[in-house]
């Protein structure tokens with residue numbers, strides 16, 4: 001029985017200390033899963049009768065025995081004549097045998113009434129039932145009419161020729177499907193052939209999904225400051241459906257204990273399982289795990305798993321029903337769901353464990369890892385000269401794309417502190433039909449790139465663009481791991497872009513220019529209508545003015561440092577890694593000015609003072625120049641359509 005809701009107060013302080021203990025006892029992934037399964041199973045999954053049309057993807061819970069023979073009667077396999085084979089023993093091209101027609105024509109669904117006696121034949125269609133006396137069928141092509149009600153046959157026939165005997169496909173009493181079989185279109189076909197309209201299948205577990213967090217807004221609604229869209233809700237709902245559950249998304253609940261508790265109680269009353277996300281760490285406002293203890297026994301079985309991503313995962317069983325709190329970060333949520341929850345869900349749905357396809361791929365760069373946790377690294381696959389290469393996603397567990405754009409993941413063992421570059425690692429694929437891309441672009445990302453690759457995608461080419469920055473891209477190009485590396489690297493010595501950075505085996509393909517300049521909020525008198533130098537002077541003169549910088553190594557950073565000289569104004573150490581982050585900081589009043597590119601400033605509706613053009617070019621791996629996809633990219637780059645689209649977006653094609 002579950003306990004009644006408790007008022008907050010002293011009591012909740014005590015409970016906090018209990019939770020603290022649970023979170024400190026971090027279990028290994030395997031122990032956590034074992035405890036979870038021990039608390040849940042054995043449990044006979046409830047079953048139900050479903051019509052064939054609704055049974056797709058369900059698991060059968062009982063063997064199905066064929067109730068009839070299929071075909072139910074002896075049946076002709078070709079259009080022709082039902083005959084007695086003995087009559088045709090001597091038939092040949094030169095000595096045809098003449099048979100008298102019975103006058104009956106057996107179409108499908110017609111019951112023959114006249115027997116085939118010696119010396120006679122009955123015209124029969126494919127699928128027609130064999131008449132009494134006949135033991136073979138002669139193809140119509142091997143006969144010709146021979147006057148009134150007679151026919152000549154030019155071939156001998158063996159007994160049974162072109163006849164399918166009753167029960168030869170499926171015999172009555174035969175085990176058609178075994179319990180546990182997953183119903184697909186082929187299984188449905190067999191059942192339909194036997195006349196079975198309904199089958200007993202495991203009832204799809206009803207799984208309620210709740211997101212938690214004050215900051216969450218459902219897609220389609222406007223986003224206010226400090227809010228984010230609820231991504232876990234939709235992802236988890238879809239992943240449940242993909243794995244045999246019947247998902248019910250119940251929305252996002254604020255971090256309010258009483259509200260959350262009543263939502264969780266309601267969800268558990270109507271469903272077999274509850275999956276929440278967020279609120280499982282020890283941060284302020286993380287309350288979901290505190291509620292679980294009151295929802296039924298045994299309650300939390302694991303809170304804190306030595307898993308990365310996914311350490312705050314919380315697994316509970318409340319009166320026989322699994323309750324899971326996934327970490328809030330989308331990639332952690334998706335990964336832990338995939339790794340720890342899917343096996344349990346499939347078992348509840350009566351489905352066999354998912355069989356994951358695996359490939360071996362080489363790691364191009366060293367991957368650091370924190371010892372003490374089994375670390376799973378999302379990777380993108382590309383085809384190298386000597387086999388597959390697995391690029392780790394650099395975006396971390398807070399990024400939705402880490403998971404969504406990865407092809408699979410690799411595992412770094414609990415005790416290891418790294419996976420060295422060059423390791424041949426086993427990669428588990430998210431889907432068995434991963435398609436290795438036709439064109440691989442590794443380096444700095446620019447929204448202009450999407451405009452150039454659009455026609456390739458329309459032509460059916462798979463383009464993979466991996467954003468790891470100019471220097472990372474250049475290194476990948478030197479190792480021959482990509483076709484192109486988009487770069488925008490300024491060389492101070494020569495005061496030129498990109499060309500000085502090329503190595504043997506690489507050539508420069510000019511891309512486009514991006515105007516860089518100062519961004520500010522429209523109407524800000526310190527910047528509006530000023531030259532760059534005057535604007536910077538005004539900013540430095542105002543102690544309340546905050547800037548946003550760029551990371552070391554960015555071409556933009558060099559421009560900023562030149563403008564600032566020795567000055568280190570407030571905000572100098574805020575050094576985001578992208579043009580968009582600079583615009584967001586200014587638009588959201590966290591900073592008053594920074595340097596970004598014109599299209600990004602325009603998109604954020606900010607004021608802009610142009611300073612200098614940055615060259616965004618492509619380092620092409622010469623050895624790959626003749627590849628069809630590379631040619632297609634070069635053609636697209638030069639095409640009037642791409643150039644117009646780039647210009648329209650605020651870039652200046654080279």
Ligand code: AMP
Nearest residue numbers: 211230231232233278279280281328329
């Ligand atoms: P929490 O575990 O609630 O502290 O959440 C950790 C991080 O994940 C925070 O940045 C949350 O904003 C984020 N997060 C939590 N739930 C969701 C969700 N449903 N969709 C997207 N992000 C989320």
Ligand code: MG
Nearest residue numbers: 212213278279
């Ligand atoms: Mg939260």
